[in-house]
Amino acid sequence: MNGKRFGIHFVVLLAVLIGFTLFLGVQAAGATPIRWARWWTSTSFPNNAMNTDLVIQLGYTTQNGQNVITQQQSFNVSCTAVGNPVVQGGKATFNGSSYYSCALPNIRDLVYGMSSGTLWIGDECAAKRPALTGSLAIDGTPNNLAGDNPLFYREDIQFSLPLKVSNQNARLVTSFDGVAASSDSFAIGANDQVVTAVYVRTNPGIFAPTYTVDSLSLTSNPITVNGPFWLTNLETIIYIGYSPATGKYFEGTLTSLLVDPVCVGTG
Numbered sequence: 001m002n003g004k005r006f007g008i009h010f011v012v013l014l015a016v017l018i019g020f021t022l023f024l025g026v027q028a029a030g031a032t033p034i035r036w037a038r039w040w041t042s043t044s045f046p047n048n049a050m051n052t053d054l055v056i057q058l059g060y061t062t063q064n065g066q067n068v069i070t071q072q073q074s075f076n077v078s079c080t081a082v083g084n085p086v087v088q089g090g091k092a093t094f095n096g097s098s099y100y101s102c103a104l105p106n107i108r109d110l111v112y113g114m115s116s117g118t119l120w121i122g123d124e125c126a127a128k129r130p131a132l133t134g135s136l137a138i139d140g141t142p143n144n145l146a147g148d149n150p151l152f153y154r155e156d157i158q159f160s161l162p163l164k165v166s167n168q169n170a171r172l173v174t175s176f177d178g179v180a181a182s183s184d185s186f187a188i189g190a191n192d193q194v195v196t197a198v199y200v201r202t203n204p205g206i207f208a209p210t211y212t213v214d215s216l217s218l219t220s221n222p223i224t225v226n227g228p229f230w231l232t233n234l235e236t237i238i239y240i241g242y243s244p245a246t247g248k249y250f251e252g253t254l255t256s257l258l259v260d261p262v263c264v265g266t267g
Contacts, residue, residue, distance in 0.1 A: 033060040033068075035267060037111040037121050039233075040260035041077070041104070043240055045087050052077040052102050052240070058114055071114055077102045077238075085241065091192075091255040092241075096143040099242030099249060104154070107233040111265070121265030127229040129262040130176045130199040130207075132159050135255040138188045140168050142251040148173070150243035151250045152259060156231045158243065159197070159259070161250075163188065172197055172211045172218070176261065177229035183211035183218040192255055199225070231263050 036059055043052045058071040083098025092100075111121050138149065138161055145165055152159040158175040169185035174197045183197075193214050199207040205227050209220040240257070241250040 033062055035060045035115075035119050036067075036264050037107075037114075037119060037267075038125075038262060038264045039107050040258065040262075041238065042259075043254075043257045045090050045092050045255065048087050048090070050079055050081070050085075050087055050092060050100060052079050052100075052238075054104060054107070054110075056107065056110055056114065058111065058119065073114060075105065075110060077104055079103075079240070082242070091253045093253045094241040094250045096139075096147070096249045096251040100240040101242075102238045102240065104236045104238050106235045108265075111233075119267045121233060121267045123234055124230045124232055125263040125265035127176055127199075127227070127231055127261035127263045129201060130157075130174075130229060131197065131260045131262065132174065132258065133194070133196040134159075134257040135192045135194050136161075136257075137190065137192050137253045138163055138170055139251040139253075140165070140188055140190075144248060144251065147248040147251065148243070148246060149250050149252070150239075150246065150248055151241065151254065152257060153239040153243045153245065154236055156229075157259060157261065158245075160243070161195070172213070174209065177227075177231060179225050179227070179229060181209040181225055182221050183209075183213075184221075186213045186216065186218060192253070199227075201227075229261070231261055233263075233265060 039056045041054055053074045054077050055074050057069055059069040061067050079100045079102035081100055085098040086093045108121055111119055148160045148162045150160040156177050160173045161170045163170045168188050170188050171185050172183040174181055196212045198210050202208050206224050207227050208224050211218040
């Protein structure tokens with residue numbers, strides 16, 4: 001090959017490489033953002049009536065990692081009282097034989113509808129930072145002395161507050177996707193106590209459950225748990241004040257409860 005032909009081939013190859021590089025740059029610059037949906041449930045008792053909402057957010061994540069929310073919608077969940085929970089003064093009193101059963105709709109279908117059929121998430125989503133917070137009071141003289149005081153039950157999420165009557169101490173016990181953790185004990189009070197459980201991700205797949213009662217930090221046992229926690233996006237039943245797995249009831253009063261697993265589905 002003479003130098004002239006080599007020069008021509010080199011120029012052609014260089015042009016192809018430059019064009020390919022520019023193509024990749026255009027592709028990267030115009031890459032489609034990652035679209036997602038997340039959900040949580042909220043229970044309260046306004047106007048002396050029980051209200052549970054399923055809240056769904058839609059959004060996308062930009063190339064630089066920024067999350068942008070494009071839609072948020074609340075769906076009222078149909079709940080049925082079983083027994084006789086008494087709702088008065090913005091809170092519900094559970095006497096150890098009453099609870100609410102709520103039909104949580106298909107989240108995947110709701111996301112599809114909200115997005116006008118352009119976002120179809122999977123049957124499950126991975127909880128990225130599971131959290132619960134509630135305002136409640138535990139009955140210190142329960143009918144069910146050995147009860148575990150289950151406050152929230154879904155097949156893949158449970159929250160209970162077992163009471164030790166002898167010293168009037170309780171614990172916060174949580175479970176996501178069958179992985180359970182528990183707090184140290186704390187003294188119950190006659191008035192509402194604000195309780196929280198937040199799972200902080202310390203490493204990929206490792207979470208540290210953190211518990212508080214009225215801003216008092218409690219130690220978790222175990223200190224860390226392994227994830228991810230896969231939660232369903234399909235139809236489920238949630239129970240407020242009862243566990244169908246144990247047949248036990250919550251005894252006390254509930255003012256509000258937020259269950260936010262930060263469960264993100266993409267599509």
